[in-house]
Amino acid sequence: MPKIALLPGDGIGPEVTYAAVEVLKAADEVFGLGLVFEAFPFGGNAIDAHGEPFPEATRRGCLAADAILLGAIGGPRWDEVPRHLRPETGLLALRKAHGLFANLRPARVLPGLEHLSPLKPEIARGVDVLVIRELTGGIYFGEPRGMSEAEAWNTERYSRLEVERIARVAFEAARKRAKRVCSVDKANVLEVGEFWRKTVEEVHREYPDVALEHQYVDAMAMHLVTRPSRFDVVVTGNIFGDILSDLASVLPGSLGLLPSASLGERTPLFEPVHGSAPDIAGKGIANPTAAILSAAMLLTYALNRPEVARQVEEAVAQALAQNPTPDLGGKATTQGFTQQVIAAFRKVAA
């Protein structure tokens, strides 16, 4: 019985999380997944109720779960509290508690929604790229670091273990997709890049069924704009991943469409890329697509049911083509849209 810890959070977080739960329940009905859900306070609401963003009961609930589904946290109400009590501090603690070293951000241009992309429709068509960013190493954490009057310095550093484990995440993810990995580095200039490339190639020997190519990060930035549909899984270090995942995230054309997953040593975490959108919270018009697609990633990466996830994605694509929420120019409410997804899912899965 897979246990899903729900952290609905703040703002539109609960609205979109429970929309995703309804879709998961529909998938459970059809495929008999035996899912068990339990919700925990997290973020601003936890600060209000318990005086801290990541209370002990939430900590324990997440560690005992097979997957965590998070909505969104924060909002102007908690901007004034001391830093260690901010909702975002809870998110950092959650990531740390679960050793989440891999961040997965898919950017898919859904069929029929090419017009939303800032790229020409013929370039946007068929884009389905998964950017995997190493999240806990590299120059953002490397020592020594510092600043004096005269200079400042940071250190890009990766250990063999860090590169091997992120490479494995990429090859495993590729096996659930189109079986192609593009590793991005700067091996022509940086020793870390040379080491990264060599280590990824060594891990690749365990995955002969997956195709591997390498790109320099500068070339990759161009390719992601000029021919993004050519890529499947893209794996890279922390700083390059920070930049390239943001670049890729604009390709589908709307923040409300982007899911994410963070994988690591303990319970994996699934959450929309968007924030708590306080400006539309409680109005019933939030687009639940990113949360529903995050639930689809949960099916793939936590429960190893990629075929069920694909049917959820197909249902979402159909519902978006039919009548989307107002952010995409439609008239559907969060609830109405969710019901459209469930109806489409039942047909796709039948």
Ligand code: ATP
């Ligand atoms: P954060 O720093 O937490 O990411 P933010 O204010 O920068 O927060 P969001 O909360 O994601 O970003 O909101 C940015 C804009 O996008 C807002 O106008 C919000 O209403 C809109 N938006 C975000 N997510 C959705 C969604 N799921 N459905 C509809 N509109 C959304």
